[in-house]
Structure formats: structure tokens, C-alpha cells
Amino acid sequence: MYEQIKLLDYLATRRSVPAFQMCEPGPSKSELEDILKLAVRVPDHGKLAPWRFIVYRGDRRAEIGEALLSMALVKRPDLSEDMIAVERSRFTRAPVVIGVVSTASAHAKVPEWEQVMSAGAVCINVLMAANAHGYVANWLSEWFAFDSDAFPLLGIQPGERVAGFIHMGSTTFPITERPRPSLDDVVTWVGGDD
Structure with a gap:
């Protein structure tokens, strides 16, 4: 029950921090390995692992x-x-950037859309695992996520798509809330009286 309350508290206050508000320290290689081990624990119909990670660190x-x-x-x-x-600093705003690459493709039993959603689930798990390790994180897609001319530079193979770039590190800025959708605007109830 104690862990459940802590998880509910976390989910009620989870917030991304803008990448330009991040600073050192970022996660170490061993912390990144732990973060990514947690990140892969997502729904994955057919156990295809239709995604992969590219970790950008250091001078590169x-x-x-x-x-x-x-x-x-x-x-x-x-x-x-x-x-x-801004363009020059795209990958240096945070100490670590993780590219989440969707490798979704045609499959006899698993629709490509489900594979793409699994990549999205991996992105949110990376965010939450980074937060659980004490780091702030932000899931971004920038122009180069959609520009195949940039793919060779970023290590993205033909036929792959970018699910997002997860920036992570520390911050000295206060973490503030932002407006969230009203449930009245995004929920449709079908059946039930209570």
C-alpha cells in the first residue's frame, strides 16, 4: 500500500522539465542501463521489441x-x-539524450499501429524511469526527427522512424505545473450509473 500511495503521488505530479532548463549531472552509464531496463517493460504484442535506443552523450x-x-x-x-x-545546442541542452527509434514494420499477426504505440509506451517509461532515478526528463520531437537527411548523422536506419528524443539531466529551476485537460473534454462514459 505504501508503494501504491507513492506511485499515485508521483503520477499526480509528474511533469516534464524543458530541456533548456537542464544541467549536469546527468545519469551515469550504469544508471542509464538501469533506466533502459525499466523502459523496455512495456506492452509489446508478439514480443517483437519494435523499438531501439540510441544514447547520445559526451562531446559527440x-x-x-x-x-x-x-x-x-x-x-x-x-x-x-x-x-x-538553438540549432547548435539541440543535443547539448541536457547531459544525455536518448533517441527512441520505432522499428515497426508489417507483421502477419501484430498490426504496425500496435508496434508504434509500443514505442510510445517505451518513451513514457524512459521518462518515468529517469524521474525514479532522481533526474528530470523531457520527450521531444524536433524537425530532424522527421527529416530523413538527418537520419545517417543520428544513427537512424532506412525504414525506421523517430518516436522521440528523451532529454535528461538535473535542474536548478522550480518544477511548475501546467494546465491539464478537463476530464469533461476528453472522457466519454458508456454505461454504468456511478
């Missing part, structure tokens, strides 16, 4: 940011100085 993050900036400038040569700084 800055190199990726420079390459993404170059790609962005080709597409939009009139980028403002502020946007140049």
Missing part, C-alpha cells in the same frame, strides 16, 4: 549540434542568431 552531442546547424542553414539560410544558437 556538440558535433551533432554543429552538423544539424549546417543542415538547418542549408534549408533556411536566413536563420536569426538566436535560432542559430
